Amino acid sequence: MKIFNNINDHTAYHAQRRSDVMMASDNIKSFNYAQAWAHINAIAAHLQLEGIRKGDRVAILAKNSVDNLCIFLGCARIGAVAVGLNYRLTAAELDFIAGDADVKFLFMDQEFNSLRGDYLNSVACVCIDSDESARSLPAWLASPASLVDVDIKGDDILFQMYTSGTTGLPKGVLISHANVMANSYQVLMSTGGGFREGERGLVIAPTFHAVGLVGALLGVIYGGSMIIHRDYDPVGMIETLAKEHINTVAVIPVMLQFSLAMVPNIKDYDFSELHTINYGASPISETLLKECIDVFSCDFVQGYGQTEATVALTFLTAADHRKALAGRPELLRSCGRAVFGTEIKIVGKDGSALPLGEIGEIVANGPQIMQGYWNNPEATGKTVVDGWLHTGDAGRVDEEGYVYIQDRVKDMIISGGENIYPAEIENILVSHPHIQDASVIGVPDAKWGEAPLAVLVSGGQPELTAEELSEFCRGKLASYKIPRKLEYIAALPRNPTGKVLKKDIRSMMAEKYPTV
Structure with a gap:
């Protein structure tokens, strides 16, 4: 056979x-x-x-x-x-x-x-x-x-x-072919969802990116039917989900925000055949999740991965989302647990495994890990060590196996000798009803060496003062993690996959905060 x-x-x-x-x-x-x-x-x-x-x-x-x-x-x-x-x-x-x-x-x-x-x-x-x-x-x-x-x-x-x-x-x-097929099986085994034979999926993410391309390939592998959008259009996405009887779609949270904001009669659409919305690139706030569930009445699944891992390393499943809304909201700050057939561990700077709960670099081993970088053995050797993919992401794993990304290792802020991971702060900031989007970077500080700066998008809401922001964060974050400075911009710069371009934010802030 x-x-x-x-x-x-x-x-x-x-x-x-x-x-x-x-x-x-x-x-x-x-x-x-x-x-x-x-x-x-x-x-x-x-x-x-x-x-x-x-x-x-x-x-x-x-x-x-x-x-x-x-x-x-x-x-x-x-x-x-x-x-x-x-x-x-x-x-x-x-x-x-x-x-x-x-x-x-x-x-x-x-x-x-x-x-x-x-x-x-x-x-x-x-x-x-x-x-x-x-x-x-x-x-x-x-x-x-x-x-x-x-x-x-x-x-x-x-x-x-x-x-x-x-x-x-x-x-x-x-x-490789085997990488994609392995990851497709891992998606199905780990979530129970994804494209299924005879189902209809909406492809929006560009196919020069792993989410768009591998998502479309999952449709081919399992015999699904794909409606393909040339570009992301907030209104067009909603109309297609309803009128084309779509069963599954992959998005980034900001796309959901835009569609909810730009389609005032969104609750008039029929999404009864939509069973799963997959999202990635960033966590989803509890407020946005509740609003989306109210509108779409479907399951939500978050994926975490990178190009070097085909597409997926972990999933926060639909069941995990239901747990979060039933009394464990902290799970929404997790990217879930390792997919089937994949090991994840946290290592220190010397490469040794760290105990549960400690923050270090996330490394992963599984059949979806890339074959290497084209004509770049030096970079390959630094990124894949003894079969383990070094993601460059800082995080921790709890006793249940849930992975919490703290930030990119390179984006860590060191303030007064304390390590600060911007993603932890950002997750708190976006829960404020007057903050639509947020990014945190380190800026020079005469006393502490570096201090966190909150770069915010108001989304038409009243702008907060630094004092109001500090008060909101008090009790939710350790004192040294609370941003004492803030700046507002119209929109966070993002790459095509939805990831915030912190280097661009640093460039924007360089004049006001020299040597950012």
Whole structure:
């Protein structure tokens, strides 16, 4: 008996068994599994005609679409490695990534032509979203091409995804077919949810990011049907959830906040078929969770992970959320427990394991851990040590196995010799009814060396004074953790995955707080 060992086996299986079931639909086209499989094979055959072989890198500079997903799967069909490019980067940044990856071919939305630098202009290109060019996708596929089958193994690289580069130059994370399949099983085993055969999921997160791409692949693996949004639109998301009978969606909490704020009649929509909202990138406040449950009447699941772990290391399950609302609100500050088949421990600076409750670096071991960084053995050796992924996140684990992220290790504030983790403070700040969003950074302090600065978004509410903020935090935080200074800005800068860009906040505050 053959056991599936690559993503192609899953797609082919559903194309044969569930041929007339919709695989993916956007506002332009809709493919059932049989049509999608034919399209995938045609793309794969034409890539071979262009000289693309197993292991070659193929870049995709495009927004979400059915064609984008099929191109990714077409690369997988012949063992080419897809490299999703973040269209929010500059041409220079994209050229660095493309050159680092040694990209041999480019698929692109026409609107991003201006983002092609010297390197990307030097490789063959097919335009996805325009029928006018001679190198449009339909024109490119019009000529005959025969697919030569390629042997794909589980440890072959499926995609190369670049880290955001917030701590230096972006690094190409190598994720294999086996990594993705293992993580898909872990999601199902650990939450009991995710895409299920015959269900409908909404894909909003961009597929150059792990949440968007791996989320879509879960749909393919389990035979689900995906409605694909090109961009996040607060109103459009709500309308699609209701009108398209969506069962599951992955978001970040701020997307829920925006939708609740921008759809005043949101309670008039019918979300009766929505059973799970998955969220990540940041915790959810008890206030927002209660409001969302009141509106959507569905389960909530929080995931924690990073690109180097395919997508998920822990989950705070639907049952955990119910526990939180039934008298254990502290669980909402946790990112849950390790997924099936994964070990998590907390280590000190010397790499030794710390006792339960102590704060150190979160490290993880499991089948979803990356194969390494592309052409960067030094960085790989520092990040994966004896099979353990060093996440760079500071946290603790309690006696029940719940993981609490305190912050990025590099974002820790040292004030008067005490370690302060901004995330702990931020979780308290966002519980204030007049604070829509919050970030905490360290700023120079003549007495203590560093002190926490609260950078707040009011969301139209009255702005608090430093004294009012201190009073609110009193009793909730140790005295040395309470921010004595605050600044208001219109919105926190975030990367495409929803993570707050603290380096940008530090730049904003640098003039007022020198050497931040």
